[in-house]
Structure formats: C-alpha cells, structure tokens
Amino acid sequence: MEYRHEQGDIILLRPGDIHASASGSENGFTYFCIHSQLQIKDTSSIQHIELAHRIAMLIEAATQATIFDEQNDPIRLSVDRIASQLRISPSHCNRIFKQVYGVPPRKYISDLILREAKALLLQADLPIDRISMLLGYRDIAHFSRQFKRWTGLSPLQYRSQSLL
Numbered sequence: 001m002e003y004r005h006e007q008g009d010i011i012l013l014r015p016g017d018i019h020a021s022a023s024g025s026e027n028g029f030t031y032f033c034i035h036s037q038l039q040i041k042d043t044s045s046i047q048h049i050e051l052a053h054r055i056a057m058l059i060e061a062a063t064q065a066t067i068f069d070e071q072n073d074p075i076r077l078s079v080d081r082i083a084s085q086l087r088i089s090p091s092h093c094n095r096i097f098k099q100v101y102g103v104p105p106r107k108y109i110s111d112l113i114l115r116e117a118k119a120l121l122l123q124a125d126l127p128i129d130r131i132s133m134l135l136g137y138r139d140i141a142h143f144s145r146q147f148k149r150w151t152g153l154s155p156l157q158y159r160s161q162s163l164l
Contacts, residue, residue, distance in 0.1 A: 034120060051086070052100035055093060058082045063112045079105045114150050117143075121159045128155045 041052045083093035120131045132143035147155045
C-alpha cells in the first residue's frame with residue numbers, strides 16, 4: 001500500500017512493519033525515527049514478525065466484523081480459526097504472536113473488546129445491555145462479570161466515573 005505524506009505529517013508504524021520512504025522533491029526530506037525494541041530470540045524474526053502482524057490483522061478484522069453485527073458470532077474470534085486460515089497450527093500461532101506482541105492472541109482480543117467496551121460506555125444514551133449484545137455477549141451478566149475482571153469496576157461504575 002502506498003501513502004503520500006506532506007510536511008509535518010506523523011506516520012506511526014508497528015515494530016517490524018516493512019516499509020520504504022522516498023522523496024518526490026529534489027531537496028529530499030528529513031525524518032526522525034523512534035524505535036521500540038522487540039524481544040525476539042529467534043534468528044528468523046522477520047518471518048515471525050510478518051506472521052504475527054498477519055495474525056493481528058485477522059484478529060482486528062474479526063473483532064470489527066463481530067462488533068456491531070446483529071448476527072455476531074464469537075467463533076469469528078477463535079484463534080484456532082485464524083490459525084487454520086493461515087495454515088499453521090494453533091500452538092504455532094499462539095507462540096509466534098506472543099513472541100512478537102508479548103501477549104497471547106486471546107489477551108489481544110480481550111484488549112480490543114475492552115477498548116471498544118470503554119468507548120461504548122462513554123455514550124450515555126446507549127443502554128449497557130445493548131453494549132453487551134453489540135460486543136457479542138449473550139447476556140449482560142456475563143459482560144458485567146468480564147468487564148469487572150478487566151477493570152475492577154462494573155460497566156455502570158465505569159460509566160459513572162468516566163462521565164463525571
């Protein structure tokens with residue numbers, strides 16, 4: 001994919017994203033890089049990084065497809081299903097993803113859902129039972145228990161504190 005950027009633009013890339021930059025001007029350009037360090041012990045780290053990013057993109061796409069889909073289906077978020085799509089074993093999928101991202105894929109999925117839940121809870125006119133359904137929970141009690149595990153607060157407590 002190609003992006004055109006102008007003076008003053010900021011571009012954020014995930015660690016390991018393969019990219020190139022070229023100037024359309026004869027004067028060239030100046031840029032600054034801030035690198036984060038990946039903790040990968042394997043010499044085939046580039047392939048692992050690329051595979052982990054493909055896994056992350058599939059997780060993110062599946063999460064977005066599930067959220068706000070009236071016929072949401074939690075199976076879409078299955079790590080086994082993503083591994084199958086990539087023609088790798090679930091254990092290899094988990095291992096590579098954790099090496100690159102530092103968390104297992106299921107934790108990554110939980111973090112995406114939590115971020116969306118927090119954003120939805122900031123919409124005061126949206127009932128919590130509707131939020132629960134939009135996020136793929138079969139009942140509000142299960143969503144409330146999970147949200148409290150994640151944050152230490154019930155969804156209603158979170159909403160009340162956040163909207164002050």
